[in-house]
Amino acid sequence: MPRIRFDSVEKRFGQTMVLPPFDLDFDDGEFTVLVGPSGCGKSTTLRMLAGLEEVTSGEIWFDDRPISRLEPKDRDIAMVFQDYALYPHMNIAKNMSFALRLQKVPKAEIDAKVAKVAEMLGIEQLLGRKPGELSGGQRQRVAMGRALVRDASTFLFDEPLSNLDAKLRGKMRTELAEMRNTLDKNMVYVTHDQVEAMTLGDRIVVMANGLVQQQGSAEDLFKTPANKFVAGFIGSPTMNFLDATLVDDGGTLTAQGPGFSFALPPSMRERTAGLSGPEVIAGIRPASFALAPDDAPAGSRIDLSIKVSEYLGTQTILVTTCGDHEILVELDSGARFQRGTTMGFVVDPETIMIFDKKTELRL
Amino acid sequence: MAAAQIKRMTPYMFLAPAAAIMIVGLLYPIGYMVYASFLDWNPSQRIGEADFVGLRNYVTLLNDAAFRESAGVTLTFSAIVVVVEMVIGVGLALLLDRNIRGISVLRTLFILPMMIAPIVVGLMWRYMYHPSVGIFNQTLKEWGFEPIPWLSDSGWALTSIIIADIWQWTPFIFILALAALQSLPRTSLEAARIDGASGWQQIVYIKLPLMMPVLVVTALLRLIDSFKVLEVILVMTNGGPGLSTEILSLRISRTASEFRELGLAAAMSNYLLLILLTLTVIMFVYNKVVESRAQAIRQQAEEA
Numbered sequence: 287m288p289r290i291r292f293d294s295v296e297k298r299f300g301q302t303m304v305l306p307p308f309d310l311d312f313d314d315g316e317f318t319v320l321v322g323p324s325g326c327g328k329s330t331t332l333r334m335l336a337g338l339e340e341v342t343s344g345e346i347w348f349d350d351r352p353i354s355r356l357e358p359k360d361r362d363i364a365m366v367f368q369d370y371a372l373y374p375h376m377n378i379a380k381n382m383s384f385a386l387r388l389q390k391v392p393k394a395e396i397d398a399k400v401a402k403v404a405e406m407l408g409i410e411q412l413l414g415r416k417p418g419e420l421s422g423g424q425r426q427r428v429a430m431g432r433a434l435v436r437d438a439s440t441f442l443f444d445e446p447l448s449n450l451d452a453k454l455r456g457k458m459r460t461e462l463a464e465m466r467n468t469l470d471k472n473m474v475y476v477t478h479d480q481v482e483a484m485t486l487g488d489r490i491v492v493m494a495n496g497l498v499q500q501q502g503s504a505e506d507l508f509k510t511p512a513n514k515f516v517a518g519f520i521g522s523p524t525m526n527f528l529d530a531t532l533v534d535d536g537g538t539l540t541a542q543g544p545g546f547s548f549a550l551p552p553s554m555r556e557r558t559a560g561l562s563g564p565e566v567i568a569g570i571r572p573a574s575f576a577l578a579p580d581d582a583p584a585g586s587r588i589d590l591s592i593k594v595s596e597y598l599g600t601q602t603i604l605v606t607t608c609g610d611h612e613i614l615v616e617l618d619s620g621a622r623f624q625r626g627t628t629m630g631f632v633v634d635p636e637t638i639m640i641f642d643k644k645t646e647l648r649l
Numbered sequence: 650m651a652a653a654q655i656k657r658m659t660p661y662m663f664l665a666p667a668a669a670i671m672i673v674g675l676l677y678p679i680g681y682m683v684y685a686s687f688l689d690w691n692p693s694q695r696i697g698e699a700d701f702v703g704l705r706n707y708v709t710l711l712n713d714a715a716f717r718e719s720a721g722v723t724l725t726f727s728a729i730v731v732v733v734e735m736v737i738g739v740g741l742a743l744l745l746d747r748n749i750r751g752i753s754v755l756r757t758l759f760i761l762p763m764m765i766a767p768i769v770v771g772l773m774w775r776y777m778y779h780p781s782v783g784i785f786n787q788t789l790k791e792w793g794f795e796p797i798p799w800l801s802d803s804g805w806a807l808t809s810i811i812i813a814d815i816w817q818w819t820p821f822i823f824i825l826a827l828a829a830l831q832s833l834p835r836t837s838l839e840a841a842r843i844d845g846a847s848g849w850q851q852i853v854y855i856k857l858p859l860m861m862p863v864l865v866v867t868a869l870l871r872l873i874d875s876f877k878v879l880e881v882i883l884v885m886t887n888g889g890p891g892l893s894t895e896i897l898s899l900r901i902s903r904t905a906s907e908f909r910e911l912g913l914a915a916a917m918s919n920y921l922l923l924i925l926l927t928l929t930v931i932m933f934v935y936n937k938v939v940e941s942r943a944q945a946i947r948q949q950a951e952e953a
């Protein structure tokens with residue numbers, strides 16, 4: 287398996303800069319997920335890797351081999367497309383064996399490989415059908431099968447699950463996660479869904495506006511996001527952001543705003559020392575809130591008035607307001623919550639993140 | 650009358666004018682022609698005065714060597730122009746289906762011949778084929794070759810009109826093929842590139858098979874049209890030399906105007922009509938089959 291490296295790769299369409307020069311480094315045999323909102327350049331990155339889109343400048347390396355000028359077929363890759371891109375006029379067996387037939391692999395060997403992959407994906411009974419005769423989920427499997435039969439060193443996926451309904455998507459996600467463990471391949475997977483990214487990726491690359499925001503494991507991204515964008519993008523329900531002012535309150539650093547005042551851990555004093563002003567953004571994950579015990583000191587609690595309560599079974603999501611801010615709170619579904627009431631909550635100081643208001647970097 | 654009944658009648662009322670025009674403008678002349686083909690009818694007679702001769706005209710035609718030769722010329726002409734135009738037209742479309750600077754200008758240039766009036770095309774080519782001052786023979790002379798008797802030799806005349814027709818009608822195939830190419834599923838072609846298909850293999854294994862339904866209909870349309878070609882050949886050779894370029898439509902017009910055999914001309918028209926009708930029905934049935942198969946498949950997929 288080659289190690290894939292992007293070396294100041296840049297992409298423009300005509301005059302439009304889509305991806306300013308960036309570096310990326312994928313480890314051998316790693317499952318890498320590119321995740322980001324729609325239009326941020328994930329597909330373009332993947333397509334440059336596949337050879338479907340030219341690199342404007344920079345170079346892509348497979349180990350020590352420059353590949354950015356190679357035809358797709360010379361890159362030893364297989365790809366699964368969002369719309370599956372099956373060949374409508376060929377039956378499923380022919381679809382899956384197309385690449386092998388072009389390589390003039392002996393027929394017996396082709397049949398054996400197709401049969402093996404078809405069995406693995408549970409599509410043996412579909413081999414004689416045309417793509418138009420399959421349901422969406424079956425087509426998705428065939429597209430996967432076509433890539434697997436190839437036995438390429440690197441697999442590329444461009445939002446392969448986004449055209450499936452929610453239930454099927456969950457199932458396929460699990461199967462993909464299993465497949466990742468059994469296949470020793472490089473996989474690069476593009477999605478806009480952070481849940482997919484978190485569950486599948488060994489390494490997750492978060493992109494926005496053509497820029498790589500951060501890369502790391504799911505845990506890294508969740509616990510130590512580099513900036514406000516990553517903090518807001520990873521995790522569900524999304525993180526709450528509150529405009530706050532840093533105030534030294536009798537020796538304790540606190541983040542204060544209309545209706546709240548959170549004491550911050552001592553380590554924060556050092557980290558925020560370089561700031562030009564006291565204005566910051568405080569980030570609090572919905573799950574960091576807890577109902578305030580009766581004896582909670584007044585300084586550490588925040589009063590939130592409940593607008594909507596969404597019961598999800600084990601959890602309940604509360605949409606609440608605090609002054610002008612809308613705040614999401616995630617709680618275990620023990621207590622009952624009345625719309626319109628105001629309740630007190632506390633937050634563990636260690637879980638509060640502080641972002642520079644100007645650069646939006648986490649401090 | 651119940652309101653529901655009126656409602657049911659409404660569509661037919663809207664259809665009535667169109668139906669009337671069709672009956673007056675289409676069915677009446679055809680019926681007239683079919684009736685005339687059973688008559689021994691001279692243009693100086695009124696239709697009522699002509700003798701009814703049953704199928705005699707049709708039988709006469711089958712035994713008429715000149716008619717059979719004319720039919721042969723038509724079939725040869727049509728077969729050759731359709732095959733050559735399909736090959737060149739589709740080939741050009743495959744070649745020009747890419748985003749290069751100036752390609753749209755080139756595409757527009759390619760379809761110009763189709764937009765020129767047939768009479769003008771005929772005159773233009775007659776002039777270019779002129780034995781002494783035509784551009785072809787001038788050029789041949791300059792290069793030191795013998796001039797070619799383009800239109801005056803019975804061996805060359807058919808080739809010459811075929812060349813002119815190819816020039817005029819290849820663009821028709823070209824634009825339809827190009828439209829078909831550009832509506833192919835783009836990602837399937839990308840998948841083929843990743844699967845290792847060379848440009849040529851993409852054409853053979855993906856593009857052509859996917860374009861096939863459009864190409865079949867295009868070829869049939871062109872075939873039907875080539876059976877009816879008249880003006881260009883009329884202007885260029887008027888069927889000569891001898892009968893070498895006398896296609897059916899020319900023979901029909903000569904039978905009516907020169908030989909003054911209206912009944913015979915009508916019978917000949919009906920033979921031509923029969924051939925065209927057969928082709929049209931084939932095309933119609935083909936379309937229906939493709940459509941219903943696609944629908945059945947879609948239904949199956951949705952139920953699954």
Ligand SMILES: Nc1ncnc2c1ncn2[C@@H]1O[C@H](COP(=O)(O)OP(=O)(O)O)[C@@H](O)[C@H]1O
Nearest residue numbers: 299302304322323324325326327328329330331
């Ligand atoms: N062929 C193209 N020509 C011009 N702009 C394009 C082209 N393809 C993509 N773009 C632009 O590049 C940006 C990134 O697109 P894409 O990589 O498809 O985003 P994503 O896959 O992350 O949703 C978008 O703004 C899109 O409009």
Ligand SMILES: [Mg+2]
Nearest residue numbers: 328329330445
């Ligand atoms: Mg995309």
